[in-house]
Amino acid sequence: MRVLVMLDGTVVDPGTPVIRVDDLGITRGDGVFETILVVDGKPRELGPHLDRLDRSAAMLQLPPPSRPDWEHCVQAVLDNWRGGAEMALKMIYTRGPEFGDGTPTGYAMGLEIGEKVLRARQTGVAAITLDRGYDPEIVSRAPWLLLGAKSLSYAVNMAATRHAESVGASEVIFIAADGSVLEGPTSSVVLVNGRTLRTTPPSSGILKGTTQGALFRAAERAGWVTKVEPVTLAELREADALFMASSVRKITRVHTLDGTALADTTDLREELNALYESEY
Template sequence: MRVLAMLDGTLADPEAAHIRVDDLGLLRGDGVFETVLVVDGKPRELGPHLDRLERSARMLELPAPDRAAWEACVQVVLDAWRGPAEMALKLVHTRGPEFGDGTPTGFAIGMPIGEKVLRNRESGVRALTLDRGFDPEIVDRAPWLLLGAKTLSYAVNMAAGRWAEAHDADEVIFMAADGSVLEGPTSNVVIAEGRTLRTTPPSSGILRGTTQGALFRAAEQAGWVTKVEPLTLPELRAADGLFLASSVRKITRVHTLDGEALPDASALHRELNALYESEYA
């Protein structure tokens, strides 16, 4: 069950061809995307996702996404969905065909959440730290590196995932050259220490997290302290709980880091998950 809508609002067959070979999203990974979680027909954090799509597009100097068109396109997918209660809704915005009229390519595709992601939400995951190769101090002075933009150029993120799977792990946590913690290839890192939640800062060249943002909002409401500041590997190991937050993962618990078991954070996981869900109750 997949539902595809092009940005003009027309439903289309997801198994048919809709993209030209010279689309710069394909030839150059030159585009941006978002993945939105939809539960019972309601998209979660759609506003922040569209904000981030716009921010990413700006960093790539793409035509600005037409917000009203995107909202309408999302609604077309929601209306046509007959699948499970949860859907992963991907929004893709590319520079369009190289030999075209300059119109960007846009589509939204809804699909079920993968089995593995659902399983990992329950059982937790084994994570591996991998070097991402850059020093956070480069972020501000090298905007051409597009650090912090959610682009279609995800070959490294995919390769890191394959590396993890080949080395007895489910997930990756990227580390910067200075030893600071960055993010997962498609998630944000959150730790709990007592009644404090901490995550790494966007200024280190990572994506601002929408799910992490929702969790922090709920936690602040419930009296937790939240901090957005650099984290180190020893801090991940010593925390009461280590989690990966993303739209489709929600708040997934890491139970093993670089092959070593972490303290049992199952109860904490249930608590944080309830906090996150309370945002949509």
């Protein structure tokens, strides 16, 4: 790790212990986070990421994050970065130590982008569909399930990714109990049919993707039709092309779905990535 800045703006040597062992973020995964892509010192979609941090914190009933403090903290990471042109900037906001005074723990880290992600941007990924185990109908009825919050409890998402790797794939597309398509463990799903882009709605208990949002903005300007609506598994399989979108992976092509090779859509990948880049 290269840069660590606490929410109060203190720049800390990344090797220094700064978090208590009884922090509820560690002992219960009780907190929220964001990962932002920074290119040439400029954070992408900072406003939408901070908005999502606010929404996630509200769902967990955490104290509202202070926007000026976070903006200051993010700026300090940018100012102290000595790594490559791209950086993954992670913001962590937990409920703080158990039996503490209720003050959340907050910090931001600047990290290099992992090799696996960089390779996948070029080569694409093999994805498998996996059950996520809930019906979208539960989302509004059981807000304590925190569906759609970017909470620190990502163990399930990581386990799903490991399962994909154990069967020779590298990505997962989660499917709800009613057969509708959800999202990846760390990405949004984008389908292409002709000149129409589709993604699945946050009302199904998934994250509103900032990368998908940027892509759709640019695509609409370029004359594409965009749709945010429920997608069935059959529609996923019949799409002209599939992509996984997230801040660090950008718009990564799915070349194989459940073991079936998809049509070569390298040109489309380049077109969509160019549209996405045109936002910055």
